[in-house]
Amino acid sequence: MARRARLPRASRTVLRPPASVGRSVPRLEGLDKVTGRALYVDDLRVPGVLHGRTVRSTIARGRIKRVRLDPAFDWSGVVVADHRDIPGENLVALIEDDQPLLAAEEIHHAEEPILLLAHEDPERVEAATRAVRIEYEPLEPVLTIEDSLARKAPLYRDDNVFKNILIERGDVERGLAGSDLVIEGEYRCGHQEQLYIENNGMIAERTPDGGLLVRGSLQCPYYVHKALVRAFALPPDKVRIVQTVTGGGFGGKEEYPSMIGGHAALLAWKSGRPVKIVYDRLEDIAATTKRHPAAIKLRTGVRRDGTLVANAIDIVMDGGAYVTLSPVVLSRGAIHAAGPYRCPNVSIRARAVATNTPPNGAFRGFGAPQTQFAVECHMDRIAAALGLDPLELRRRNAYRLGDVTPTGQVLRESVGALEALETAARRARWAERRARHERENRDNEARERPAGLGGAAAGRRRGETSRNGAGPRANGRRLRRGIGLALAYHGAGFTGSGEVKLGSIAALDLSHDGRPRILSASTEIGQGTTTMFAQLVAETLGVPADFVAVETPDTGLVPDSGPTVASRTCMVVGGLLEKCARAMRERLELFAERPIRDARDFQRIARRFLAERGPLRFERGYEKPPEIEWDDDRYRGDAYGVFSYGCCVVEVEVDLDTGETRVLRTIATADIGKAIHPILAAGQIEGGTVQGLGYGLLEEVRWKDGRVWNHQLTNYIIPTSMDASPIEVVIVELPYSRGPFGAKGVGELPMDAPAPAIVAAIAHATGARIDEIPVTPERLLEGLRDGARRDGSRSSPGSRRGGKRS
Amino acid sequence: MRSALSTLEVVRPRSLDHALEALGRSVSGERLVPLAGGTDLFVYLNAGTPPGTRYLDLWGLRELRGIRVRDGGVRLGALTTFREIREHPVLGRRFPSLVAAAAEVGAWQIQNRATLAGNIANASPAGDSLPVLMAHDAKVDVRSARGAREVAFERLYRGYRELTVDADELITAVTLPFPPARSFPFFRKVGTRRAQSISKVVFSGLLALDRERRIAHVRLAYGSVAPVTLRARRAERALRGEPLAASVAARARAALAEDIAPIDDIRSSRDYRLAVAGNLLEQFLRAAAESRARR
Incomplete structure (x- = not known):
């Protein structure tokens, strides 16, 4: 780094520049958040605002026969908008143009928006939603992957498949035939x-210039x-989108805001008044996107020593009613489906199918948690x-430098699979x-066997766990403990040619008071973008992080640096900002004819520059590294610039009487290249790990006739702090030469491994x-009853093709 | 908030008498809904399904507060919060399963507001404290402007969310007799997670052995396995007079299946509840046997 060369001349001690990268500086927006100054969109007061509501379909599939406003209701002051009011195209533009902003006639899923209402009084508009009568001609819906594949009804083209992907390396059938x-x-x-x-939530208003x-x-x-721009047929410069303080996204605010934003804008367009639409939790869970359900089959050939020889993988994901992001979710899922393991013969066939359920969408991990759940469970079955x-099976097969992925990508640098694995195993005392859990479980089982009830725990007090070997037993409970691990990897940035197509641009300029402004x-959605960006720029400029201003994402002010998704913000956009900062430093030092000291x-130099030369702004756009090649048609090449690697080890205690699983201890290692802000990075890893724990154990969306049944916090069960175990995070840093200061992606990786580890x-x-998550107590008790076995009962020996499936 | 708050009316009585009078008067028109901690009500308000538009806010009535220890047991005022139950030293010693139940209601914030009588009057079959009250032969004091009476807790529920309390009556206190000497109390809530959860099965047992080590006194009370919290009387009969043995436990378990009628619902399944109810019964008996063996 340049900073090292610019030490002050005449001082006795060597003054260190204000190192920022690698230090956990205070969050730039932290004070506003903890003091309540930060305002969510619902907290914003807008004079003359109307409150908008969405009337949604109550059926999963069919036709709208009639929409009627109850004449008994007082409709004065209520703004009503439907598809006919849309000035441009009735669609939510994304990948394919198949999802309408408002249903016109056909209903493809429950909760599909049909009518929009707005009123000054939120209670009146709430009452108005109950005075809308919609008559339907219902049709039999397709609600499962199986029914979709069986073409129970035609939903999309002639096969109900939104997207087909085939990835092939080597010769799988020959590999399987040659396996032990x-x-x-x-x-x-x-x-x-x-x-x-x-x-x-969104607030929309018409601007004086007609935008x-x-x-x-x-x-x-x-x-x-x-x-x-598409829905309102407006020129791009007439549409301005501004982010407000955002309380989390996890992918759930990647594509859906286009829908709710379009709705608020339509009501504003029609009424000429500002309109706010903020969902309550019930509506948010019922209507917005979820992680794609998946059914994944693996057929894997191995040698006796555990070496993987061939892997045939079949993936089907439920896309929901419209294409939305399913093709790219499927793509990431397919590319990661064989796990971080070398294997000469791989075939991955992946399909995303249509169902009459609300479209599934982006969620941290984006397809990879599903497929890596499957491959990691499968690795344990193989072991x-x-x-x-x-551990040994993974050790033998984990990627090393120079290995080749199923798409033919050569792993040229920063391959931390083994480091992540070994670090976790060591830390966990695997x-x-x-051995200890196995011994204690055997002892407990033996003690519980006698027919008599009395005296089983003679000499031991309630709730006591004896020190050596007797294991847990409390108040009559039959407890078993176990330890599991999973290894995962996660490509940083958009898949394949995605980053080239995005062509992200980021900029750095000087604010009027002479500070660098990003x-x-x-x-910033809670993950730390603002602080991390400021650190990257600060480090390069030789100033402290809180000296750097970060402009609000506002399409009227900032260039398009791409979406905040895909573990790309630090590595890709942060990299562009680092380049901008380097250019700015060079320019200002050239101007000052000396190095910047602090x-x-x-600020002194910058102000002088502004006064003498005018504004200073640097923009940098994404440039494809020359070594990266991707072929979209054949699905071959470098799917990602680099991968991050992570391992999760968990210890659990299962109550055999209730099927409840308690996570006792979690170790999460992550090779993320470089932690720009170690506390924020660890926070990402902890948060993702708990989210993965919920995915594996608790979180189940329950459906009734195509509608979410448990759309309340009471019944959609996420882990509380009581359900989470202590998490030990170990960050491994194998730098990536193209990332800023060596950084790779961190956001999604922690989501991949916890569920299979559990x-x-x-x-x-x-x-x-x-074999199915979440492993709810209901599912586990059933599994225990049916004697789900851990052995190779599903394996078929030798070279048989398509061995019998039990 | 899907309910129109501006349309709601709240009456704040100055005294219990005032409250009973207001409640009695309201019965002829739109009845006042008694409101204690409000922790259940606010869920309904948010979902747009409030139980009424007129409320009688009891929170300020000192007469309904306080835990009093008497000769034969304890008397808990209707507005006793679960936090107060958790922290009460006598309850901790003599009614550990009530304290255990109080500690598993919602979370700390809920326990600070939620009241014992609120839990009773809300009449959810999943109410966490209810099986404990039943296992301890609790009695409920109810009062109206017409007078006061005492109702055995196990006769309080007529059907799903339906109380035998009249429309003009309020629950004023709950009385718990001290359990028999050397009895073994037990509580286990099986919720959807480790905190902030609603029961899928909730069980409380109480058991005492005679000199021949036979079961002399037994209560088995379950929640979330029938339209109301109930006592598993057939299972109790299978245990009474018998020793703590595996064969006895098996017979009681078989009898239990006749006592309860669990269903599939949003939180769990019939099969799971049946299996877990039986497992908890055996766990209770194992724990009792272990506890004896330690003596």
């Missing part, structure tokens, strides 16, 4: 709700911009079939804990290998 053992497995995962703390200003809770201002320690569309000096730990504790 072929092991089959089938795995399923359900929907998951993002459950950000702040619900979706639209839309403010709200969102991840991707330019997505909303693109969608509104059991071979009588190998699950072998020792594993201009990007990348949003923040005060920077399944493995439960299997270790109880012998029941549950």
Whole structure:
């Protein structure tokens, strides 16, 4: 780094420049958040605002016969808008143009928006929604992957498949034929709700110049911009989107804000008044996007020593009613489906299918948590079939430098799979804990066997766990403990040619008071973008992080640095900002004809520059590294610039009487290249780990006739702090030469490994290998009853093709 | 908030008499809904399904507060919060399962507001404290402007969310007799997670052995396995007079299946509830046997 060369000349001690990267500086927006100064969109007071509501379909599939406003209701002052009021195209522009902003005639899923209402009084508009009568001609809906594949009804083209992907490397059938053992497995995962703390919300108003200003809770201002330009047939410069303080997104505010933003804008357009739409939790859970459910089959050939020879993988994801982001979710899922393991023969066939459920969408991990859940459970099944320690099986197959992925990508640098794995195993004392749990479980089982009830725990007090070997037993409970691990990887940035197509631009200029100011569309949604960006720029300029201003993502002010998704913000956009900062430093030092000493000096020079030369602004756009090649048609090449790697080890205690699983201890390691802000990075890893824990154990969207049944916080169960165990985070730093200061992606990786690690730990504790998440107590008790076995009962020996599926 | 708050009316009585008078008067028109901590009500208000538009806010009535220890037991005022139950030393010693139940209601914030009588009057079959009250033969004091009476807790519920209390009556206190000497109390809530959860099965047991080590006194009370919190009388009969043995436990478990009628619902399944209710019964008996073995 340049900073090292610019030490002050005549001082006795060497003054260190205000190092920022790698230090956990105070969050720039932290004070506003903890003191309540930060305002969510619902907290904003707008004079003359109307409150908007959405009337949604109550059926999953059919036709609207008639929409009637109850004449008994007083409709004065109520603004009513439907699809006919849309000035441009009736669609939410994203990948394909198939999703309407408001349903005109056909209903493709429950909760599909049909009519919009607004009134000054939120109670009146709430009452008005109950005075709308919609008559339908219902049709039989398709609600499951199986029914969609069986073409129970035609929903999309002639096969109900939104997207087909085939990735092939080597010769899978020959590889399977030449394996010592072929092991089959089938795995399923359900929907998951993002459950950000702040619900979706937007405020829209017409601007004096005939355009639209839309403010709200969102991840991707330019997505909303693109969608509104189309829906309102406006020139791009007449649509302005501004992010307000956003309480979490996790992908749930990637594409959906285009919908709610369009609705608020339509009501504002029609009424000429500002309109606010803020969902309550019930509506947010019922109507907005979820993680794609998936059904994944693996057929894997191995040698006796555990070396992977061939892997045939089949993935089907439930896309919901419209295409939305399903093709790219599927793509990321497919690319990660074989896990971070070398294997010469791989075929991955992936399909996203249409159903009459609300469209599934972006959620932290974006397809990869589903497929890596499957492959990691499968690795444990393989280990059991071979009588190998699950750690040892992974150790033998994990990616090393120079290995080749299923798309043919050569892993040229920063391959931390083994480091993540070994660090986690060491920290967890894997072998020792594993042996101990097995011994204690055996002892407990033996003690519980006698027919008499009395005296089982003679000499021991209630709730006591004896020190050596007797294991847990409390108040009559039958408890078992186990340990499990999973290894995962996660590509940083958009998949394939995505980053090239995005062509992100970020900028840095001088504010009028002579500070560096960051201009990007990348949003702070709780993950730390603002602080991390400021650190990257500060480090490069030799100033403290809080000297750097970060402009609000506002399409009227900032360039399009792309969406805040895909673990790309630090690595891709942060990299552009670092380049901007380097250019700015060079320019100002050239102007001053000397090095910049500190923040005060920077400001002095900057002000002088502004006065003498005028504004100073640097923009940098994404440039594809020359070594990266991707072929979209054949799905070959460098799917990502680089991967991050993570390992999760969990210890659990299962109550055999209730099927409840308690996570006792979690270790999460992550090779993220470089932690720009170690506390924020660790926070991301902890948060993702708990979210993964919820995915694996608790979070289940329950459906009734195509509608979410448990759309309340009471019944959609996410982990509380009581459900989370202590989490030990270890950050591994194998730098990536193209990332700023070596950084790779961190946001999504922690979501990948916890769920399969928990399944493995439960299997270790109880012998029941549950192939479907969440492993609710209901599912686990059933599995224990049915004697779900951990051994290779599904494996078929030798070279048989398509061995029998049990 | 889906309810129109501006349309709601709240009456704040100065005294219990005043409250009973207001409640009695309201019965001829739109009845006042008694409101204690409000922790259940606010869920309904938010969802737009409030139980009424007129409320009688009891929170300020000192007469309904306080825990009093007497010769034969304790008397808990209707507005006793779960936080107060958790922290009461005598309850901790003599009614540990009530304290355990109080500690599992919602979370701290809820426990600070939620009241015992509120839990009773809300009449959810999943109410966490209710099986404990039943296992301890609790009695409920109810009062109206017409007079006062005492109702055995186990006869308080007529059907799903339906009380035998009249429209003009208020619950004023709950009385718990001290359990028999050397009895073994037990409580277990199986919720949807470790805190902030609603019961899928909630169970409380109380058991005492005679000199021959036979079960002399037994109460088995369950929530979330039927339209009301109930006593598993057939299972109790299978245990009474028997020793703590595995074969006895098996017979009681079989009898239990006749006592309860769980359903599939938003939180769990019939099969799960049946299995867990039986497992908890066995767990209770194992724990009792362990506790004996330690003596």
